[in-house]
Amino acid sequence: YGPLDAEQRGATIAFNLVDGMNGLFAISGFAAALCLSWLAASLGNPPLMIASALVAAAILGFFVLNFPFGLVFAGDAGAYTIGFVLAWLGILLVLQEPEVSPWAVQLLFFWPMTDMFVALWRRRTVRSAMLPDRLHMHQLVLRRLEARFSGRMRRRMLNPLTTLVLTPF
Numbered sequence: 287y288g289p290l291d292a293e294q295r296g297a298t299i300a301f302n303l304v305d306g307m308n309g310l311f312a313i314s315g316f317a318a319a320l321c322l323s324w325l326a327a328s329l330g331n332p333p334l335m336i337a338s339a340l341v342a343a344a345i346l347g348f349f350v351l352n353f354p355f356g357l358v359f360a361g362d363a364g365a366y367t368i369g370f371v372l373a374w375l376g377i378l379l380v381l382q383e384p385e386v387s388p389w390a391v392q393l394l395f396f397w398p399m400t401d402m403f404v405a406l407w408r409r410r411t412v413r414s415a416m417l418p419d420r421l422h423m424h425q426l427v428l429r430r431l432e433a434r435f436s437g438r439m440r441r442r443m444l445n446p447l448t449t450l451v452l453t454p455f
Contacts, residue, residue: 297376300398301369303405305360307424309353309449311398312360315368316345318394322375325390329383338375341368354446369398397455427451 305311323338345368351358360368376391392399401423408421428448435444 295373296399296402297373297395298366298369300395300402301372302362302365303402303422304398304424305365306422307428307449307452308356308445309349310424310452311365311368312345312349312352313449313453314395314397315372316342316349318372319345319375321394322372322379322391325386326379326383329379329386331379331382334375334379334382341371341375353449355442356445397452400455424448424452 301311301315304314319338319342323335323342326332326335326338348358348360348364352360372395376394380386380388380391405422428444431444431447431451
């Protein structure tokens with residue numbers, strides 16, 4: 287495996303890990319796809335621009351039904367697929383356009399990758415990295431919001447509020 291294979295696997299897993307709050311996975315994926323499309327367009331790469339724009343449009347359609355109340359969910363199949371496709375679009379952009387830094391593409395996946403690395407770092411001594419837990423960043427923010435608004439706001443409203451709090455990242 288080379289560094290590009292590692293990026294693809296990491297992004298694929300990372301998008302699945304942020305699929306815990308309504309809209310968080312979709313906002314992260316939409317932003318990455320839109321930026322990839324913009325980069326491809328500005329570098330004169332129409333096929334990559336169109337492919338990225340189509341992925342962004344598909345994610346936006348999902349977002350409409352997922353946020354704020356989670357009428358549909360991506361699940362493992364959807365999150366892994368979108369992570370995989372976005373990672374390969376990023377890899378193709380780096381391979382086809384030498385002036386694009388691989389680090390710039392990595393930054394497009396900042397939030398999902400950060401959440402994944404924090405989870406791996408946290409699990410390194412406590413337990414196996416492969417076991418699930420409820421200590422992802424979005425779950426910690428949700429708990430903080432629950433503590434702050436205890437009794438005043440139902441979890442149905444705190445879930446989308448968590449997404450809005452994390453959107454700038």
